[in-house]
Amino acid sequence: xxxxxxxxxxxxxxxxxxxxxxxxxxxxxxxxxxxxxxxxxxxxxxxxxxxxxxxxxxxxxxxxxxxxxxxxxxxxxxxxxxxxxxxxxxxxxxxxxxxxxxxxxxxxxxxxxxxxxxxxxxxxxxxxxxxxxxxxxxxxxxxxxxxxxxxxxxxxxxxxxxxxxxxxxxxxxxxxxxxxxxxxxxxxxxxxxxxxxxxxxxxxxxxxxxxxxxxxxxxxxxxxxxxxxxxxxxxxxxxxxxxxxxxxxxxxxxxxxxxxxxxxxxxxxxxxxxxxxxxxxxxxxxxxxxxxxxxxxxxxxxxxxxxxxxxxxxxxxxxxxxxxxxxxxxxxxxxxxxxxxxxxxxxxxxxxxxxxxxxxxxxxxxxxxxxxx
Numbered sequence: 001x002x003x004x005x006x007x008x009x010x011x012x013x014x015x016x017x018x019x020x021x022x023x024x025x026x027x028x029x030x031x032x033x034x035x036x037x038x039x040x041x042x043x044x045x046x047x048x049x050x051x052x053x054x055x056x057x058x059x060x061x062x063x064x065x066x067x068x069x070x071x072x073x074x075x076x077x078x079x080x081x082x083x084x085x086x087x088x089x090x091x092x093x094x095x096x097x098x099x100x101x102x103x104x105x106x107x108x109x110x111x112x113x114x115x116x117x118x119x120x121x122x123x124x125x126x127x128x129x130x131x132x133x134x135x136x137x138x139x140x141x142x143x144x145x146x147x148x149x150x151x152x153x154x155x156x157x158x159x160x161x162x163x164x165x166x167x168x169x170x171x172x173x174x175x176x177x178x179x180x181x182x183x184x185x186x187x188x189x190x191x192x193x194x195x196x197x198x199x200x201x202x203x204x205x206x207x208x209x210x211x212x213x214x215x216x217x218x219x220x221x222x223x224x225x226x227x228x229x230x231x232x233x234x235x236x237x238x239x240x241x242x243x244x245x246x247x248x249x250x251x252x253x254x255x256x257x258x259x260x261x262x263x264x265x266x267x268x269x270x271x272x273x274x275x276x277x278x279x280x281x282x283x284x285x286x287x288x289x290x291x292x293x294x295x296x297x298x299x300x301x302x303x304x305x306x307x308x309x310x311x312x313x314x315x316x317x318x319x320x321x322x323x324x325x326x327x328x329x330x331x332x333x334x335x336x337x338x339x340x341x342x343x344x345x346x347x348x349x350x351x352x353x354x355x356x357x358x359x360x361x362x363x364x365x366x367x368x369x370x371x372x373x
Contacts, residue, residue: 006030246265
């Protein structure tokens, strides 16, 4: 469990809430209480006591169940005193649970030959409970997003003294949006590798000299992309619900409060725009995979048509030769040229002439041309 207190440009961290007692009583202090699901389950009583002391309210049982659920889709809920946002992250790395419980279902993962990036994408949910001056976040085990952003906050005072600008969140809602934005941006960084690996399959599908046999893995990859699309749609729906709830908040009673409200709305719309970029990218990958499969079958059909055309032309060339051979093979006693000394050469010459004429005619009609590779 990590506990950070942010006040007046100072960030303090402690593993025990009692060491942050002076900060807990400050009205302008933003507390960030982050823990894993296992820690949240084991220390639920202590966390509820802290929420009661700091915020005057505890989490309801249904929201506790939501924060502990590792299979819950992204969604937003609220009470009169706090908001709850569950957001399924899209990041590279192992999941805290088996694939059937946490990230992509095992039935949706490529078993062999598929893009390894699809098997490394972790979609475990991260839960947030947003109070007035406290943010409670429940993460998967070894959550890199939490640790990275916590270290960034701890290093922020040094940045302020050196650059003169503040990078600290001004409210728990602002802190939550920054974490969500970092999770979404973490997936955007995977686009290049994911696109490169799927482009390799497209090249193999369109190669006329290659025999593509990895259809089962391709199907698994398409199912994985479809599952990611569903996850992104849930994320977008949850973020839209949060924005609608934010717009329904009562008006601020000071210019500073109104400015903070405007910044929250701007950051919320920015997070939504990033999620939509992810949705667009996943849908484009799905369309590219589907298009590559269709082009593969079209190319195979075109190749089969070319083969049949060549065989048909060869059959048309040898058909009159077979006719001549069949005529001279009849069991009649009197057949022209049959008993002449040069009959054989006349027949062979006629057959070669007919074949040559047919080749020239078919060449002029472009029946013997090969398509450019």
